[in-house]
Amino acid sequence: MSKRLKGKVAVVTAAGQGIGRAIAEAFIAEGAEVIASDLDAKKLKGLKKATVFALDVRDTEKVNALAKDIIKKFGAPDILANCAGFVHQGSVLECSEDDWDFSFDLNVKSMHRMLRAFVPSMLKKGGSIINIASVASSVRGLPNRYAYGATKAAVIGLTKAMAADFVRQGIRVNAICPGTIQSPSLNDRIAANAKKFSKSLKDVRKDFIDRQPIGRLGTPEEIAAGAVWLASDDSSYYTGQTLQIDGGMTT
Numbered sequence: 001m002s003k004r005l006k007g008k009v010a011v012v013t014a015a016g017q018g019i020g021r022a023i024a025e026a027f028i029a030e031g032a033e034v035i036a037s038d039l040d041a042k043k044l045k046g047l048k049k050a051t052v053f054a055l056d057v058r059d060t061e062k063v064n065a066l067a068k069d070i071i072k073k074f075g076a077p078d079i080l081a082n083c084a085g086f087v088h089q090g091s092v093l094e095c096s097e098d099d100w101d102f103s104f105d106l107n108v109k110s111m112h113r114m115l116r117a118f119v120p121s122m123l124k125k126g127g128s129i130i131n132i133a134s135v136a137s138s139v140r141g142l143p144n145r146y147a148y149g150a151t152k153a154a155v156i157g158l159t160k161a162m163a164a165d166f167v168r169q170g171i172r173v174n175a176i177c178p179g180t181i182q183s184p185s186l187n188d189r190i191a192a193n194a195k196k197f198s199k200s201l202k203d204v205r206k207d208f209i210d211r212q213p214i215g216r217l218g219t220p221e222e223i224a225a226g227a228v229w230l231a232s233d234d235s236s237y238y239t240g241q242t243l244q245i246d247g248g249m250t251t
Helices: 018-029 060-074 097-122 146-169 184-197 201-210 220-231
Strands: 009-012 033-038 050-054 079-082 127-132 171-178 242-245
Touching: 009 018, 018 033, 018 079, 018 127, 018 220, 033 060, 060 097, 079 097, 079 220, 097 127, 097 146, 127 146, 127 220, 146 171, 171 220, 184 201, 220 242
Parallel strands: 009 033, 009 079, 033 050, 079 127, 127 171, 171 242
Antiparallel strands: none
16 A cells, blocks of 8 residues: 555544545555444444444544544544435335435435534644535436435535535535445345345346446445545545446436
C-alpha cells in the first residue's frame, strides 16, 4: 500500500460487514486512523488497528454523543464515510408507510445526522465525505427497488447539495454508486427471493449476476478502492459527483 491516507482520521459507519467493513480495512491499510461503528458491535471484532464503537445511526442523541467523544479524542475527522443502509425489496404495492419511513430513516436521515454532527468540526480543515448510494433505481431503474431507489436518489441529491454548500470550505462530498456486490446483504436478498419465487438459491444468484454486463458480481474491496481514491488527495479536484462502480450496469 502507498499509505495515501497517512495522518488522516476517518470515521466509517456500518463497518461490521460488507462494503463498510471493506472500506474501513482499506483505510487502515492506507495509513488512516479509523474510527469504525456498527449497530452490532460484535461484527466489529477482528477489525484490527481501528477504534470501534457500537452505534445506532437512527438515534440522534447517540450520534451526537459519539461525535463529541470522537472529536475530543481525535480531532475533526478528515474523512467521513456514510455506509449504513437497508435494501427494501418490492414495488409500491409491497411498501407500507412503515417500510417507507424505515428506509428513509436508515438510508438518508442517518447521513443527515452524521453530517450535522461532524461537519461543523470539519469546516476549518476541510476533508472528504463519501456517501454510499446505488445504481439501483437512483441512476438506473430496477424492478422491486421502489423505496430503496427513492432513498438512494435522495442520497445523490444530498451529496450534490452538500458539495455545493461547502466547496469553498475545502470539504469535498461525493457518492459511490455500486452495482450488485457480493455481501451478507445480498445473500439475505437471494434467500428471500428464492423463497418468494420458489426458485433455487443458485438460480436466484444467477439472476443477479445476469444483470451485470461484466458477467460477475462486484466485491466490497472494489468499492473500497474507489472510496480510498475519494478519501485521498488524488481526487482533490473531484466533488459533487457520483462514482459508479457497477460492472457496466449504467453504460
